[in-house]
Amino acid sequence: MSPLATDVLVIGAGPAGAAAARAAAGRGLTVICVDRRAEIGVPVQCAEFVPMPLLRTVHETDSRVQDVEGMLTVLPSGLQHHSVFPGMMIDRARFDQGLAELAQAAGAQVKIRCQFLAWDGEVARLRCGTDEAFIVRPRLLIGADGPHSRVAKAVGLPHQQVVYTRQYTVPLLRPYADTDIFLSDAFPGGYGWLFPRGPVANLGLGADRRFEDNLKLPLEQLHQQMVERGIVGESVLGRTGGAIPVGGIRRMVHGNVVLAGDAAGLTHPITGAGIPAAVISGAGAGLAAADYLAGDEDALESYAEDMQDQFGPALARAVQRRKSLEAVWRQPAAQEDRVMRSSWIAFDEYFAA
Ligand SMILES: Cc1cc2nc3c(=O)[nH]c(=O)nc-3n(C[C@H](O)[C@H](O)[C@H](O)COP(=O)(O)OP(=O)(O)OC[C@H]3O[C@@H](n4cnc5c(N)ncnc54)[C@H](O)[C@@H]3O)c2cc1C
Known part of the structure; x- marks a missing residue:
């Protein structure tokens, strides 16, 4: 069978892919957006906090669960630091589904149970439902397929460095308007979090596997501490x-x-926040695709430069802070508030030269 022709093929219908599909379709291109999942946005793999600048998208997707006013950072000594950090807790499955619906409304075809397998420079090979060899010939391919991107691998990029996370959803015993952040050597290469979500909370942690392979034990200890403080219930709901x-x-x-x-x-290498950048870069990629296919040869490089301008400095600082921290994990210095303050976005020291 001859390949299916389309202007743009988007791999992944997460926030980046759906935003890309929406933007490209909105400019009149034929767009196919595929996701290997059986249901968009499910299972949720997210702590579900987004900052205020994403308000419009949260409204558009009807995904707001509750408002967040600030961030409470708990240092290794137990000292607490409160900062104003407004945002929203969202229903992430609804957010992703809403974005995919907006892409469809703009004219994109969104296909689930459809996995990208390979790219030879001209055609993409996919497995869609029972169709083992669904072949698409796009004029432009957008890889929005997440941290272990197969598209990135297909164009020759090595695996990117990642932090692994584990999260429980637990009952929240009282209304709460802050996101809590726990900085400790118990979560090397990452941090612990408690994010309120109406009657429940997302309680989780991230860690670098080079320093901590077992995420279950520190998460259970964090959960136990929160139970003892009367903040959350014992049961694990998810x-x-x-x-x-x-x-x-x-x-x-x-x-x-x-x-x-x-x-x-x-994604921000210190906070792990990636939803805003996914939505912004996805939309940028979709618009750049339209300009490029309309004859603007520089459109794709302009997109890359624009993303570098918007996110590059913050990400470079975060990468550098991660590197400094790598030298201290599992050392006494990792127990020092001073060291943690220089590595977390809530403190002025983080932004010092
Ligand atoms: C535990 C956890 C908590 C987080 N908490 C937050 C938070 O509170 N706030 C925040 O801003 N960020 C958070 N993040 C990061 C955020 O979830 C990501 O940055 C965001 O999802 C990136 O969006 P994306 O569209 O690029 O990728 P994804 O959301 O990963 O979407 C990629 C999509 O591609 C699909 N896919 C993958 N491979 C293929 C393939 N071969 N073929 C077809 N489809 C494929 C996947 O099924 C998926 O739907 C968290 C991440 C984790 C793991």
């Missing part, structure tokens, strides 16, 4: 986890292949 890229921006344009979101390494 479990999830996943990988977070922490290596910084990768090369985003490879001929007529463009990367966005986690696949492009746009």
